[in-house]
Amino acid sequence: MNYDFSEQVGHLLRKAYQRHMAIFQQNIGNSQLTAVQFITLCAVHNHGPSSLSELIKATAVDQATIRGIVERLQARNLISLAPAEHDKRKVIVSLTQDGEQLVRETQPHALQVSELTMANLNPAERVAMLYLLRKMVDDSSE
Template identity: 60%
Template sequence: MSRAPVQASRVSDDYRFNEQIGHLLRRAYQRHVAIFQQAIPDSQLTAAQFVTLCAVRDQQGASLNDIAKITAIDQATIRGVVERLQTRGLIVVARDANDGRKVTVTTTEEGNALVERTVPFAHDITEQTFGPLNPAERVAMIYLLRKMIDASDAS
């Protein structure tokens, strides 16, 4: 059964998409990515590639599945990100010595050097993304975002 158009209209009258959390999070993320692309000295490096490179550096010998979990980037996307980083010589992908079905990913010296050169810019990008938020608001923002993430991880 379908609802009468008038009733559906009343329900949607109070819905403002631009006040919804998903829309606001997407806008904040778009702002962050724009800041990243403007501030990062390596114009070929995307935010997703930088996060992946950091994760691989921190988890030397990580599988693609591990990297996808750590970065929260879906499997299909992480494969493309890893391919692009590999093409640039920033990471190495090899078969696991103990399990030939599994691949491991490690950073190269060049990849490690790029992370080291980029981290100071990443700190500045974080500052710019926070923008006018005061220290207490920044702590609250991080706390609330982590709480939202933890709630979805628990379910």
């Protein structure tokens, strides 16, 4: 049996992800904003003020990483932190006005990033790709 790593799903997914990240950095319009920071801002924008555990679930980012992201976004005045009303130990993340404005300004660029990432695919292949990726990440045990 000949194992060709370059034809394995993990390798191909990693290469596709690396290509997507390069496209993101070239086209997002804000060189200081990383993809993970952007999805964190989008999660708060879409779901409203959120706890760290809610952000972890929404973004699929681990706890240590989300804490660092939150600290960096707070330092840039894009989010604010406050204790939860009913549990002062829980931190609630909210967008600031600057954060809201950045999300609104960046979303069109993010749509373009997705478009460029799938530029080599025809419309049917795009639908199939998204369907298959969702199916791969679906964990029915959750």
